[in-house]
Amino acid sequence: MNTDTEHTKSESEQDRELIARAAGNNVTAFEELIKKYELTVYGIARAFMGNDPDAADLAQDVFIKIFKSLKSFRHESAFSTWLYRIVYTTFVDYKKSGKAKNIAVSVPIDDAVNIAAPGDDPGISAQKEQVRDIVSQALLMIPENFRLPVIMYDIQRFDYQEIAEITKTNLGTVKSRINRGREMLRKKIVENWGNIS
């Protein structure tokens, strides 16, 4: 099924040509082809792994895997959907393989006091920055099959339909995972940083 939404657009003639050349082992064509996906893939990897070195390793692993698999792409779905499906499965497998090195860091409860007491905070933006840091760290604490849909929907702004196609699940399951993922996040934040107001 092809949709034409923000992340999973049908490929253009130029893309088709690049895909064919890249499938023929042409590195330059492949680099041109993936240029528009690099930042999104890296952004997902960064949020998923929680640090730059692991994210760079993972994003590069996934692009190598895509390069090796291009010959098997049959244009049965949009190229972007196929690409993100490899991203999704590689990320989940990467965690299972034990290659991931990230360690979720807990901030002592005292550090949350600044957030709970805006009057003591030097500024709203600094407070928001702290909240984003805490949410980023809490993301690493929830299971991958909930973390990835939350990252894709709430950070990278994929829509439900795109995520359903990429993960090969139905819309209901996607919505449920995102809602449950957010709830898990909330619980992890309360467990580790207290009830931040």
Place this chain on the structure above:
Amino acid sequence: MNEQRIVEALNNMKPAELPAGFDQNLHLKLAETAQENVKPASVFSKFTTSFNSNYVLVYAFSTAMFLLIGLAGIQKMMNTTTTQYAGEKSAVILSADKGAGSLTTCAATDSVGLNQESYLRLNFKSGKDIKGISFEVTLPEGVIAVGQEGNSRKVGWNTSLVKGENFALIKVKGAKSGDWQLEVRIKKDGLEKQMKRSVKVTGV
């Protein structure tokens, strides 16, 4: 913290930026993968039909560099180290000698055409796996980094090294003719190692 605030924080996460050297390292891995994909029995026919001329040049250049670097590395290891140390001791020793757990670094004396883009290849040989190591390359006046936002003379990245050969490619452009030196700084746990390498920009 309620769910609305969590969603707001997620929606407003800073956009990720590709780390410096990401594309160069990916290029190298892709080039190695492409080479593995070519069966030895038909290397020549596939090579000429599958790769465009630019890539062949880059690949030929990389291969030539690899050979030069290998020779330079062996010669370097035979000689006394010229590297400098900012720290005394560390769990990971950065040195140019042949000791266990050591990291040796070398780059061939390199040549870049004036106003031409090319890849400088740095070769790092590590005696063991090293995580959390950072590299900073300061380019001389005659060479600028390509595709680098902001300071085009400094290229930095964080990475891990595996035991054995490791490589980094830096895409550069010759800006001014002459013989120049680039500086490589390697940092790990407060220890810093510096070294200088020659690069020549040819043409008028």
